[in-house]
Amino acid sequence: MSEMHNTINEARQQFITFLSDDQEYGANIMAIREIRGWTETTPLPHAPAYVRGVINLRGVVLPVIDLKARLGRELTATNPKHVIIVVDDGSRTFGVLVDAVSDILTARAGEIQQTPDLARDAQSDFVEGIVVMEQRMVTLLSMKMLALSFAGPAEAEAA
């Protein structure tokens, strides 16, 4: 019994980590398609502020979400150094605007801690857990939850 428990805990996953507003976040590498530099987006009518608009990725039109704004803070003041992470969560392909990409880290499932459940804030919905690596704290985000930011009311209800 404890052996199996150990094996599950031993399963390793890889994450890409990135910076937004001086905090470090991570996302499962399986969901990441590519990294691109920032390009101007075409705004979408009456979209929430954190949806910056759409961009052209080799012929495919993708919506881009401003991570900082989505997590409850202000809109990013973009400059060419900012980065768009192209994510595929299985049902949608979209871009996430972050300040910079930092690292790739490998963590065992056992190393991922649940977030302390003090209060729900704007980012609670998206957080899957915390990993501590070399004294840095990385907050793991769910790309699936992020993708739902784009969903219409029907889909959001169903989820």
Add this chain to the structure above:
Amino acid sequence: MDSIEVIKQGYFQECEELLLAMEEGLIAMDSGEADAETINAVFRAVHSIKGGGGAFGLTQLVGFAHGFETVLDNIRSGSLSPDPDCVKILLRAGDVLADYVNAARGGRALAGDYAADVVDGLAALAGGGAEEEELQEDPFTNMGFTPVTLDIDEPQADTRSGGWRIWFKPSGRLYAKANEPLLILRELASLGPTEVTSDISQIPPLDAFDPDDSHVGWTIVLNADVPRERVEEAFEFVHDDCELDIQPITAAVPEPLPFDEIPSSPPAATTPTVSAAVELSAKSDAAAAPGAPSPADAPKQTIRVDLDKVDRLVNLVGELVITQAMLSQSVSESGLARTSTVGNGLAELEHLLRELQEGVMAIRTQPVKSVFQRMPRLVRELSAQTQKQVHLVLEGETTEVDKTVIEKLGEPLTHMIRNAVDHGLEAPDDRVAAGKPAEGTVKLSAEHRGGRIVIEVSDDGRGINRTRVREKAVEKGLIPASAVLSDEELDNLIFKPGFSTAGQVSNISGRGVGMDVVRRSIMDLGGRIVISSNPGSGSRFSLTLPLTLAVLDGMVVAVGEQTFVLPLTHIVESLKPREQDIQPFGRDRTLLKVRDTYVPLVNVGALLGVAGADADPWCGVVILVESEGCGRLALAVDQILGQRQVVIKSFETNYRNIEGIAAATILGDGRVALILDVDGIVSRCRRQVGESNVQEIAATGTGP
């Protein structure tokens, strides 16, 4: 999956096609339009389904199909005439057969007495042919196996013998059928050692020699202890085309066995009467078939392709179109004349690309027939359930629609037809009392219109009861009691969630949540649904759907900081408005005077919340457009940038449907521009005005 499983899956797919063909034929028979070939086709469809079913051991299906097939065979041979009652049973039998196929596909079994009434009906119809069946049995058992009956009397002598002595003399017919005595002799030789002696005594002199006839016989002594059946098997194919006598060789002969002379001509006496009927009709079939193969029958060559491959191709072609557009732009900007070699080359390229695009798109499209074809059965069932007489008219079944759209159309259409029959049509007595024919008509049609697909479901029933709709809406708090709504607005209330005017929840249409779900499905497909109704005369639902990937001819306009594209198909004209032509109307609306009429004016920038848009329409340009539901509309934009062909890029998968925006496109500079949806803009306008009206009313308690 192993090969058999693959073939089995293929069988179920084939069943779908066969069931469709069967239903088509039965419907033709029902409307009296069936000819011999149609009936044949129905028979063959059922026959093939049964055949495959037998191969996979689907006993229930085969059992039912057999009864069905027998009746069809009788009709096709002329011994049973397909009167209306008969055809009604056949139609139901067709439905039941489909049920068996579906059950088999899902690995389920149906109850032993499933559709017992249909089975009985078929049996009764086949009753006339029962005698034929019995007659047919006789020649089968008489075909040269008479010695078998003797075997029972003398078991030891026949089954355990020292060998067999066989006399075999083929007739000319045996050779005519490409049977080869040598092969038979070899087969016997494989059973054991044989001694073969030929009897050439019957060979006539040369001048009487007929090369097609047979004159040689053989005596074969087979010294092997094999059962009689095994010997007979070797002659299975030829026993009526020869003289054949098989005798056991035994060490001791207990009694002299009667030497049975098997007549050299087969017992054909019993066959003619039975096969005559079959022959006559079959001859007419044979005469009809090779002589007049109708063009529709010519089998089309098809191949199966992964949808992924097609999608990639479609995308590639889309990219080609964009690149060509960018090239054209660069070339024209570089000042090269249109009539130069480069200009001509480009024009040719554009032309070829258009053709390529049409061709590629056509791969993904399918006729709506596949969805429409489910409806007749649905209507039959509904008609029976509601006790109403319904006539279903289908139009435009060959209209081609993108495959992905077709798949999602089924449910909404089914729901609308259910509603039409359940709520729309009145009971036959009520109809007659109202001066209408007792039979109600439901019409389902599809056509291409202005670059979109328009599908309509209409009925000649009672129409929408606007008073009740209004009551219900007020009751549910959807509109304030004092609100004044136009007929059209009232009709469209039925699309609101939770709306249902059905007095009791009907078993068929469910809880009346149908219409809002239907509308959402259509909108998810990027389409619109509109209802128009005439109390007493009927209702009509119109669905418009876009062609999924298309090249659009559009007008590129600037609104504030953004660039948008307007589909050329909707544009009537563009003009520069004068300040004095612009009139406010009511609280929130504005009208534009165009020659002698007033047209609603929409400030696109304001409507869509575009940064930097001009607030004053007379500073910019107005584009007059035609919309589906509300006539003409004037769209105020900042300036017109040009006209070009754009490739439609959907962003719905990655985002969601936006009211007023049809899709996106990529301009020559690589940036994304949004394509406006005129009808969406109209509804967006209405919604906003409506909402502000409601807010106003809520705030002040008075109307606008």
Add this chain to the structure above:
Amino acid sequence: MGKTILTVDDSRTMRNMLMLALTGAGHTVVQADDGQHGVEVLAQHPDVEVIITDINMPRMDGYAFIEAVRREPGTRTTPILVLTTESEPAKKQRARDAGATGWIVKPFDTEKLVAAVRRVAP
């Protein structure tokens, strides 16, 4: 030794089943989906050694097909096996009168199919 066999049947499922069984036994298979098509294929494949055909088919049924094959000098002596069902003895007889060499009963047993082919072609 494998033969080149022409299978003629309007049912895709049946064609697939025959293909599977015959190629499994080492034969080469050519297909047609009705009698008319069968005639065309035969014209292009003079190497066909055995024909297996269904009876009920659109455009040209089995009987007409067999008669056409028997009329053509090149295929007059090509063995033809018809696919029949148990309950149609009259049809089997008619096929034989048209010139069929032998028959295979549907649903067919692979062994019996292969044996029937062996019986009519060396």
